[in-house]
Amino acid sequence: MTDRKRPLRSAQWFGSADKNGFMYRSWMKNQGIPDHEFQGKPIIGICNTWSELTPCNAHFRKLAEHVKKGVLEAGGYPVEFPVFSNGESNLRPTAMFTRNLASMDVEEAIRGNPMDAVVLLVGCDKTTPALLMGAASCDLPTIVVTGGPMLNGKHQGKDIGSGTVVWQLSEQVKAGKISMHDFMAAEAGMSRSAGTCNTMGTASTMACMAESLGTSLPHNAAIPAVDSRRYVLAHLSGMRIVDMVDEDLILSKVLTREAFENAIRTNAAIGGSTNAVVHLKAIAGRIGVDLELDDWTRIGRGTPTIVDLQPSGRFLMEEFYYAGGLPAVLRRLGEAERLPHKDALTVNGQTLWENVKDAPLYNDEVIRPLDNPLREDGGICILHGNLAPRGAVLKPSAASPELMKHRGKAVVFDDFDHYKARINDPDLDVDADSILVMRNCGPRGYHGMAEVGNMGLPAKLLEQGVTDMVRISDARMSGTAYGTVVLHVAPEAAAGGPLAAVRDGDWIELDCDAGRLHLDISDAELEVRLAENDPTEKSRRIASDGGYRQLYIEHVLQADEGCDFDFLVGKRGAEVPRHSH
Numbered sequence: 001m002t003d004r005k006r007p008l009r010s011a012q013w014f015g016s017a018d019k020n021g022f023m024y025r026s027w028m029k030n031q032g033i034p035d036h037e038f039q040g041k042p043i044i045g046i047c048n049t050w051s052e053l054t055p056c057n058a059h060f061r062k063l064a065e066h067v068k069k070g071v072l073e074a075g076g077y078p079v080e081f082p083v084f085s086n087g088e089s090n091l092r093p094t095a096m097f098t099r100n101l102a103s104m105d106v107e108e109a110i111r112g113n114p115m116d117a118v119v120l121l122v123g124c125d126k127t128t129p130a131l132l133m134g135a136a137s138c139d140l141p142t143i144v145v146t147g148g149p150m151l152n153g154k155h156q157g158k159d160i161g162s163g164t165v166v167w168q169l170s171e172q173v174k175a176g177k178i179s180m181h182d183f184m185a186a187e188a189g190m191s192r193s194a195g196t197c198n199t200m201g202t203a204s205t206m207a208c209m210a211e212s213l214g215t216s217l218p219h220n221a222a223i224p225a226v227d228s229r230r231y232v233l234a235h236l237s238g239m240r241i242v243d244m245v246d247e248d249l250i251l252s253k254v255l256t257r258e259a260f261e262n263a264i265r266t267n268a269a270i271g272g273s274t275n276a277v278v279h280l281k282a283i284a285g286r287i288g289v290d291l292e293l294d295d296w297t298r299i300g301r302g303t304p305t306i307v308d309l310q311p312s313g314r315f316l317m318e319e320f321y322y323a324g325g326l327p328a329v330l331r332r333l334g335e336a337e338r339l340p341h342k343d344a345l346t347v348n349g350q351t352l353w354e355n356v357k358d359a360p361l362y363n364d365e366v367i368r369p370l371d372n373p374l375r376e377d378g379g380i381c382i383l384h385g386n387l388a389p390r391g392a393v394l395k396p397s398a399a400s401p402e403l404m405k406h407r408g409k410a411v412v413f414d415d416f417d418h419y420k421a422r423i424n425d426p427d428l429d430v431d432a433d434s435i436l437v438m439r440n441c442g443p444r445g446y447h448g449m450a451e452v453g454n455m456g457l458p459a460k461l462l463e464q465g466v467t468d469m470v471r472i473s474d475a476r477m478s479g480t481a482y483g484t485v486v487l488h489v490a491p492e493a494a495a496g497g498p499l500a501a502v503r504d505g506d507w508i509e510l511d512c513d514a515g516r517l518h519l520d521i522s523d524a525e526l527e528v529r530l531a532e533n534d535p536t537e538k539s540r541r542i543a544s545d546g547g548y549r550q551l552y553i554e555h556v557l558q559a560d561e562g563c564d565f566d567f568l569v570g571k572r573g574a575e576v577p578r579h580s581h
């Protein structure tokens with residue numbers, strides 16, 4: 001126990017025979033821990049986002065128990081600690097608003113406490129990036145354990161997918177195709193087990209990102225939450241993190257530029273959420289990897305989407321796991337020489353390719369061959385133009401091919417309330433070729449950039465059988481949603497972006513292949529219109545309220561920069577702070 005290759009960080013708390021060592025040890029002992037149980041052993045923090053208000057992570061105390069068993073078996077000592085749990089389903093105005101807050105909590109809790117390494121228990125959408133961001137700023141040995149997806153939803157004898165079915169059924173109610181009673185009946189069937197959304201929404205996407213980045217053991221992304229193998233994986237992760245201490249396998253050795261390129265390619269292959277664009281940028285910013293929006297075009301575009309999961313396709317996460325899970329996808333990419341960096345290191349000490357090269361694949365319909373993909377043009381489409389000088393995103397696999405090159409007249413909503421008040425007005429001048437434009441829903445404008453970008457279509461058009469229209473906003477959209485939806489327009493209207501200048505009836509051109517988003521007015525006219533606005537005025541008024549909201553509005557970066565706080569970007573390390581007494 002004392003012949004470790006390098007001194008333990010935790011020894012700076014527990015290792016000295018003096019007043020300070022006495023204090024640190026003595027209070028730990030009030031939990032009934034004998035001296036030999038933690039003295040000289042790697043102390044493994046288990047960073048837990050358990051909360052009954054984050055239903056997707058509500059099974060995490062059990063998950064933590066299995067991690068602890070693994071840590072103990074490998075000769076470490078586990079200490080579980082709670083951090084802010086930003087649950088997607090309950091938190092208002094959006095869990096994104098508190099992603100950075102949670103990351104600060106994580107970073108300071110890791111740095112200020114006696115731990116040599118950390119296990120991140122993540123699940124619901126924002127918990128994965130928040131914990132990775134905080135951990136990256138510290139850079140200790142780190143391993144991700146995800147809570148796993150829910151079982152398939154069941155309703156009226158059919159499988160239904162988290163989130164996706166809500167969008168589908170609510171449009172069917174509006175179009176008069178189903179009753180409100182039928183709609184409400186789907187509630188309990190959709191969420192019938194512990195776990196995260198079972199579609200390829202943001203939670204599943206970020207779980208796949210964590211695995212393709214190399215920060216988790218293979219299969220972490222897809223094992224269902226209630227499958228006993230999920231708990232085996234938690235146990236094995238607990239064992240592995242202890243070895244990572246001795247190997248000094250810190251997070252920055254895994255989270256390299258190469259790892260992010262692998263993740264971007266993986267996102268294309270799985271048909272992952274647009275939210276990954278924002279979160280990967282924020283994580284990369286913390287660890288010091290330079291990632292640009294255009295990397296998504298360079299690395300991701302042209303990669304076929306081969307995972308046939310909702311919302312882009314048919315199946316759910318259960319089938320994905322049974323078909324072979326992410327290792328099977330990575331193997332397929334690698335065999336076609338489409339995995340950019342096979343030699344990227346992962347947390348188990350092997351390369352990504354070593355982990356997946358023999359991965360079995362059991363179902364060609366769920367994980368399709370590259371020459372028979374769900375969509376040829378997977379990846380995230382990055383758009384630029386006078387309407388999005390710093391970029392915007394669209395997910396081709398969720399869009400209608402015939403709308404990806406489109407010219408239409410704008411119908412403009414000043415904010416989400418304006419949209420709700422106006423969208424079903426029978427006199428609204430809108431048809432299937434119109435482009436719905438909504439502003440003031442970005443990071444500053446909405447406080448957190450809510451997932452309202454997939455604006456529901458006008459009821460009168462739904463009744464006519466219209467199923468998709470081009471929509472443009474500075475908002476995000478749920479990874480479970482679909483449609484020809486342009487998101488993350490940067491800069492946002494509330495930061496002086498040109499969305500603020502669009503008027504009803506303006507012509508807008510979208511051309512995904514050319515990566516172009518253009519407002520058809522002259523530069524001079526655009527300038528005049530923008531000069532008439534003072535977008536910062538509203539922010540200033542809100543910011544004077546104080547509290548976290550003020551901090552948020554004053555420091556949040558735009559979507560193309562990952563919506564981190566300006567003062568949080570970068571790595572501050574895990575140097576042990578001075579004593580508390």
Ligand code: FES
Nearest residue numbers: 056124196197203
């Ligand atoms: Fe938590 Fe979807 S709401 S994962």
Ligand code: MG
Nearest residue numbers: 125202478479
């Ligand atoms: Mg979501």
